[in-house]
Amino acid sequence: MKKIIILLSCVVIIFLGILAYKQYQRFITPKLVQVNGIQYVLTEGETDDNAIDKKLGVINKVVDRYSYLNNDFESNFLPIGSSLYSSKEEPGEQIIYQYDGRLYEANQLQQKNK
Structure with missing residues (x-):
């Protein structure tokens, strides 16, 4: 059960990182x-x-x-x-x-x- 929680947490963190990066790219593109x-x-x-x-x-x-x-x-x-x-x-x-x-x-x- 702990492995599933850790795996899901990693997936959520990666997903949020990708979203943040896309927002950053949109902000710096003129x-x-x-x-x-x-x-x-x-x-x-x-x-x-x-x-x-x-x-x-x-x-x-x-x-x-x-x-x-x-x-x-x-x-x-x-x-x-x-x-x-x-x-x-x-x-x-x-x-x-x-x-x-x-x-x-x-x-x-x-x-x-x-």
């Missing part, structure tokens, strides 16, 4: 969107209508969270139909996205040189 061949990291920094220059388009494809973005207007987080705008403040370096009825900033992803 939320991205691609526009004009440039990838942007979605931030939680809110902005307002005054920062919008013009509408760039809408998200037309959502990819798996761990997949690479290959085409413009793809995201691994934003739902299809989410609007994307250029920014007056930092054109090219920053865009604005709409999520859940609010506007947020997204910053250009800085690629490391290999």
Whole structure:
């Protein structure tokens, strides 16, 4: 009986470890969107209508969270139909996205040189 309890306890501990690891991976994977061949990291920094220059388009494809973005207007987080705008403040370096009825900033992803 003790062996069964120990075995079940080990299985539960391993299962909880796997769940914790998946949550950690989800937390560290950046939320991205691609526009004009440039990838942007979605931030939680809110902005307002005054920062919008013009509408760039809408998200037309959502990819798996761990997949690479290959085409413009793809995201691994934003739902299809989410609007994307250029920014007056930092054109090219920053865009604005709409999520859940609010506007947020997204910053250009800085690629490391290999």
